[in-house]
Amino acid sequence: MERFTYDIKTKIYFGEGEIAHLGEAVSACGKKALVVYGGGSIKRNGIYDDAMKYLREAGIAVVELSGVEPNPRIETVRKGVDLCRREAVEVVVAIGGGSTIDAAKVIAGSVSYEGDAWDIVLDASKVVSVLPIVSVLTLAATGSEMDTFAVISDMQKNEKWGTGHPDFRPVASILDPTYTYSVSAYQTAAGTADMMSHIMENYFSNESGYMQDRVAEALLQTCVEYGVKAVKEPCNYDARANLMWTGSWAINDLLCLGKPVAWSVHPMEHELSAFYDITHGVGLAILTPHWMEYVLDDTTVEKFAQLARNVWHVSPHETDLYQVARAGIKCTADYFKAMGIPMTLREVGIDETHFDEMAKKASEGMEGAYRELSPEDVKAIYQAAL
Numbered sequence: 259m260e261r262f263t264y265d266i267k268t269k270i271y272f273g274e275g276e277i278a279h280l281g282e283a284v285s286a287c288g289k290k291a292l293v294v295y296g297g298g299s300i301k302r303n304g305i306y307d308d309a310m311k312y313l314r315e316a317g318i319a320v321v322e323l324s325g326v327e328p329n330p331r332i333e334t335v336r337k338g339v340d341l342c343r344r345e346a347v348e349v350v351v352a353i354g355g356g357s358t359i360d361a362a363k364v365i366a367g368s369v370s371y372e373g374d375a376w377d378i379v380l381d382a383s384k385v386v387s388v389l390p391i392v393s394v395l396t397l398a399a400t401g402s403e404m405d406t407f408a409v410i411s412d413m414q415k416n417e418k419w420g421t422g423h424p425d426f427r428p429v430a431s432i433l434d435p436t437y438t439y440s441v442s443a444y445q446t447a448a449g450t451a452d453m454m455s456h457i458m459e460n461y462f463s464n465e466s467g468y469m470q471d472r473v474a475e476a477l478l479q480t481c482v483e484y485g486v487k488a489v490k491e492p493c494n495y496d497a498r499a500n501l502m503w504t505g506s507w508a509i510n511d512l513l514c515l516g517k518p519v520a521w522s523v524h525p526m527e528h529e530l531s532a533f534y535d536i537t538h539g540v541g542l543a544i545l546t547p548h549w550m551e552y553v554l555d556d557t558t559v560e561k562f563a564q565l566a567r568n569v570w571h572v573s574p575h576e577t578d579l580y581q582v583a584r585a586g587i588k589c590t591a592d593y594f595k596a597m598g599i600p601m602t603l604r605e606v607g608i609d610e611t612h613f614d615e616m617a618k619k620a621s622e623g624m625e626g627a628y629r630e631l632s633p634e635d636v637k638a639i640y641q642a643a644l
């Protein structure tokens with residue numbers, strides 16, 4: 259195992275009613291907050307009222323930025339940066355899913371930078387300082403509530419890039435599973451596919467970490483146990499709670515530290531979102547089985563068979579490794595389908611028009627991946643997913 263430093267500063271308040279800690283968590287960072295949220299779900303389900311109550315009681319002055327888009331746009335980030343500067347904001351509070359938290363992170367990291375916020379998206383080494391971030395998570399998926407990443411789009415340029423900085427990790431996050439009861443079946447399925455993808459991106463690396471892989475398999479099994487359940491029973495506390503906590507641990511570095519990891523399916527999916535504005539987790543679910551089929555060969559078959567046996571319980575007595583591996587890939591695709599996810603690119607409105615351009619950009623973002631893929635390889639995977 260390689261050397262590493264594991265430093266998680268995010269304080270987690272987990273469980274029903276834990277929003278009661280919002281005032282104290284924000285007060286520890288400042289007295290004036292930018293509250294960032296999305297298109298209004300938090301007003302319909304009461305989370306906005308809960309949050310405002312506790313901020314008011316703690317004497318926090320609030321400035322609001324609403325309307326963060328799914329696949330958050332740089333234009334909205336710029337608005338947030340202007341607000342922070344004009345209002346001398348001291349702390350950024352994100353209430354929402356990954357899009358809202360990601361926008362909040364880049365806002366927080368751009369306020370003290372003289373240039374444009376898009377520079378920070380392209381190159382996080384330009385960050386001078388980051389305002390403290392507190393998040394209230396409302397959708398289990400990205401793990402943004404406990405990780406260092408943010409993903410922002412410039413749809414004018416068809417660009418969507420991930421950026422990351424140690425100080426983007428929220429100082430505190432409130433995880434109330436009941437806040438995810440109102441998440442639609444479609445977004446629940448997409449969120450589960452997203453966290454499964456994060457786990458698998460870490461799992462498929464060129465060197466195994468025994469402990470990391472066993473934890474990864476346990477987290478995957480948790481997704482399998484509770485993903486369909488949450489889709490069918492949106493108010494099942496156990497299902498929502500297990501998914502919420504799994505989403506955080508899928509990407510908070512536990513699974514990747516100690517071994518070389520670079521992702522494969524995410525760079526391919528980010529191009530789909532950049533050109534067609536589709537739901538991230540849906541794009542991942544469509545591409546993942548085809549990526550698996552494409553990279554399955556004598557050097558990878560053992561790992562795919564391991565996934566099949568340990569997560570999907572494919573027959574331990576079958577000795578043909580390819581058969582075991584392929585059965586595992588089929589289980590993965592079938593599970594996404596069982597959650598109601600459309601499983602072809604055409605179903606989400608994507609055709610071959612931009613394949614060359616998307617494949618070229620995706621392949622540039624894959625340095626050091628489990629299998630580095632050329633633009634031709636990526637194009638072949640897109641074609642298989644049509």
Ligand code: NZQ
Pocket residue numbers: 295296297298299300303326327328329330354355356357358360396397398399400401402405407408409437438439440441442445449452509524538539
């Ligand atoms: O905008 P509102 O009205 O809040 O509605 C949202 C949005 O329409 C809705 N929603 C959220 N919580 C809800 C709810 N609806 C009802 N009840 C609730 N409690 O769900 C829709 C999707 O929200 P969004 O935040 O976009 O979803 P998600 O959390 O999946 O985030 C996706 C974004 O995160 C990026 C993706 O690329 C995408 O841009 N990612 C971020 C990562 C990170 N920070 O580490 C890693 C990921 O791989 C991913 O790339």
Ligand code: ZN
Pocket residue numbers: 400452453455456524538
């Ligand atoms: Zn993801």
